[in-house]
Amino acid sequence: MLICLGTEMSNSNRVTNLPIVGGIVACGIFLVLISIVGIYGAARHHQVLLFFYMIILFLVFIIQFSVACACLSVSQSTEANLALQGWNTLSNRSRMDIQESNACCNFTKTTNSELDQKLSPCPLQV
Numbered sequence: 001m002l003i004c005l006g007t008e009m010s011n012s013n014r015v016t017n018l019p020i021v022g023g024i025v026a027c028g029i030f031l032v033l034i035s036i037v038g039i040y041g042a043a044r045h046h047q048v049l050l051f052f053y054m055i056i057l058f059l060v061f062i063i064q065f066s067v068a069c070a071c072l073s074v075s076q077s078t079e080a081n082l083a084l085q086g087w088n089t090l091s092n093r094s095r096m097d098i099q100e101s102n103a104c105c106n107f108t109k110t111t112n113s114e115l116d117q118k119l120s121p122c123p124l125q126v
Helices: 002-011 018-044 047-073 076-089 092-102 114-119
Strands: none
Touching: 018 047
């Protein structure tokens, strides 16, 4: 599933950051390889492979749990500041693509209705 998600994101216009897509695909491939090791160890009753499979799965669980706790501990203001910093580092083309796909204008303006366009059109270069 992660491999398909990474491939779909590389084909879509929403996520154009290649390291993010590559990381998702690499995680998917890593999990598939670990699953193959587990299947092989279970089919052959190979206790050493199953032990290392169990250790690797435990480490993956600890990493996922740590990331989830870190994400839950971030406040809304910190999250907004991080998103604003990310927005400020984007190129103008990326900003325009995001604004077009989400029907918004700039980072803080959430609507881009026809009335808003007449009153204050979204600039081409933000």
